[in-house]
Amino acid sequence: xxxxxxxxxxxxxxxxxxxxxxxxxxxxxxxxxxxxxxxxxxxxxxxxxxxxxxxxxxxxxxxxxxxxxxxxxxxxxxxxxxxxxxxxxxxxxxxxxxxxxxxxxxxxxxxxxxxxxxxxxxxxxxxxxxxxxxxxxxxxxxxxxxxxxxxxxxxxxxxxxxxxxxxxxxxxxxxxxxxxxxxxxxxxxxxxxxxxxxxxxxxxxxxxxxxxxxxxxxxxxxxxxxxxxxxxxxxxxxxxxxxxxxxxxxxxxxxxxxxxxxxxxxxxxxxxxxxxxxxxxxxxxxxxxxxxxxxxxxxxxxxxxxxxxxxxxxxxxxxxxxxxxxxxxxxxxxxxxxxxxxxxxxxxxxxxxxxxxxxxxxxxxxxxxxxxxxxxxxxxxxxxxxxxxxxxxxxxxxxxxxxxxxxxxxxxxxxxxxxxxxxxxxxxxxxxxxxxxxxxxxxxxxxxxxxxxxxxxxxxxxxxxx
Ligand code: GDP
Numbered sequence: 001x002x003x004x005x006x007x008x009x010x011x012x013x014x015x016x017x018x019x020x021x022x023x024x025x026x027x028x029x030x031x032x033x034x035x036x037x038x039x040x041x042x043x044x045x046x047x048x049x050x051x052x053x054x055x056x057x058x059x060x061x062x063x064x065x066x067x068x069x070x071x072x073x074x075x076x077x078x079x080x081x082x083x084x085x086x087x088x089x090x091x092x093x094x095x096x097x098x099x100x101x102x103x104x105x106x107x108x109x110x111x112x113x114x115x116x117x118x119x120x121x122x123x124x125x126x127x128x129x130x131x132x133x134x135x136x137x138x139x140x141x142x143x144x145x146x147x148x149x150x151x152x153x154x155x156x157x158x159x160x161x162x163x164x165x166x167x168x169x170x171x172x173x174x175x176x177x178x179x180x181x182x183x184x185x186x187x188x189x190x191x192x193x194x195x196x197x198x199x200x201x202x203x204x205x206x207x208x209x210x211x212x213x214x215x216x217x218x219x220x221x222x223x224x225x226x227x228x229x230x231x232x233x234x235x236x237x238x239x240x241x242x243x244x245x246x247x248x249x250x251x252x253x254x255x256x257x258x259x260x261x262x263x264x265x266x267x268x269x270x271x272x273x274x275x276x277x278x279x280x281x282x283x284x285x286x287x288x289x290x291x292x293x294x295x296x297x298x299x300x301x302x303x304x305x306x307x308x309x310x311x312x313x314x315x316x317x318x319x320x321x322x323x324x325x326x327x328x329x330x331x332x333x334x335x336x337x338x339x340x341x342x343x344x345x346x347x348x349x350x351x352x353x354x355x356x357x358x359x360x361x362x363x364x365x366x367x368x369x370x371x372x373x374x375x376x377x378x379x380x381x382x383x384x385x386x387x388x389x390x391x392x393x394x395x396x397x398x399x400x401x402x403x404x405x406x407x408x409x410x411x412x413x414x415x416x417x418x419x420x421x422x423x424x425x426x427x428x429x430x431x432x433x434x435x436x437x438x439x440x441x442x443x444x445x446x447x448x449x450x451x452x453x454x455x456x457x458x459x460x461x462x463x464x465x466x
Contacts, residue, residue: 233312316344
């Protein structure tokens with residue numbers, strides 16, 4: 001979506017969040033007055049559509065869906081062209097603090113406004129000829145002084161855990177779009193280029209991922225825990241080797257939590273944006289004592305409270321009583337069985353291991369931690385369990401603002417529509433259009449389809465609402 005498009009109506013909270021009880025939700029665009037009018041109730045029965053420009057009106061914001069009262073407000077109506085953006089501008093002065101402020105914004109978005117991109121109000125002022133680029137930059141400087149921290153936080157979010165999964169989804173969808181385009185150009189190869197089954201599966205996956213992000217994203221919450229995965233097994237099966245192999249490519253940047261126990265190693269990896277805390281007991285080496293007992297106790301400790309256990313066996317040697325003892329104590333835990341050291345050949349088969357250990361894992365994977373074999377499958381399995389909803393993070397793990405939420409919601413809806421179209425056997429052209437739309441919306445989230453033009457760069461530095 002080109003941000004220079006001026007025919008839609010944008011909205012944002014245009015006062016700094018968390019400061020004071022009063023805040024303003026600002027709308028700009030051709031439908032600003034109409035949209036606010038739908039949620040505004042004046043005690044005098046006034047319709048905002050009839051009021052003169054540059055006037056202020058007292059009333060209530062009501063959720064039209066439920067009839068509930070959201071906040072007591074003062075609404076100012078300013079019609080084009082004598083406004084900040086030279087478009088119709090409506091400002092809703094809310095009194096109830098941050099929660100109603102957000103609800104009011106959500107309500108106007110529901111009525112058809114679009115969440116403003118950072119700096120978009122000022123960008124419109126510039127595009128409509130009201131201010132020069134120098135003036136715009138001056139505004140930017142003032143804003144920046146106040147919001148450095150916020151910017152930093154949002155940049156971190158944009159570059160990090162949130163945008164990575166979106167980029168992945170986009171890449172997948174771009175692949176599908178390419179396939180569809182081949183099908184359009186060479187109808188004879190359509191099935192070959194992109195079997196419908198595959199298309200549906202990949203679209204479903206993308207939609208699920210978008211929903212996952214929405215479900216586990218909350219604004220303003222601190223990220224604490226990801227999914228806890230304990231790597232468990234007797235000594236020397238290759239637990240630390242696996243941990244290190246996974247860390248090499250996927251180490252997550254996290255702030256260490258003080259008070260971590262010394263008898264285990266905890267490291268964070270990030271797969272498709274989802275943080276996993278890997279817990280390994282290999283940091284502790286047994287003294288002479290009863291090796292079996294200690295092995296079991298360590299395993300149990302690591303598995304305690306873990307969302308998932310990776311139970312590791314050594315294919316290079318026969319199963320031992322220790323393997324069985326550990327497995328016995330893990331019964332009932334969600335488990336993935338890893339048969340490591342595949343490079344040394346198989347001393348037992350997966351079936352034999354399952355029978356001997358009497359466990360029912362989510363999956364059995366043969367890997368070679370040392371040589372990196374099977375690690376992609378393992379990562380795919382881990383993230384797959386998350387997307388399928390079988391592994392649920394206990395805390396919200398993404399920071400989303402209202403604009404991001406709005407875009408994600410739209411992306412999800414666009415994908416749903418494409419899916420429905422695929423199922424109804426729609427033409428490839430129609431599918432391509434739908435996919436492009438989803439791609440554009442997701443691109444808004446990662447900034448990938450913003451051009452490198454100076455103007456856009458400058459305006460993207462603004463905070464939302466200005
Ligand atoms: P831990 O005690 O379970 O943490 O085991 P380590 O990760 O320390 O590994 C024990 C030994 O097994 C080390 O010498 C590793 O190099 C070796 N090892 C780990 N994974 C593999 C593998 O996939 N293949 C082979 N051949 N050796 C491995």
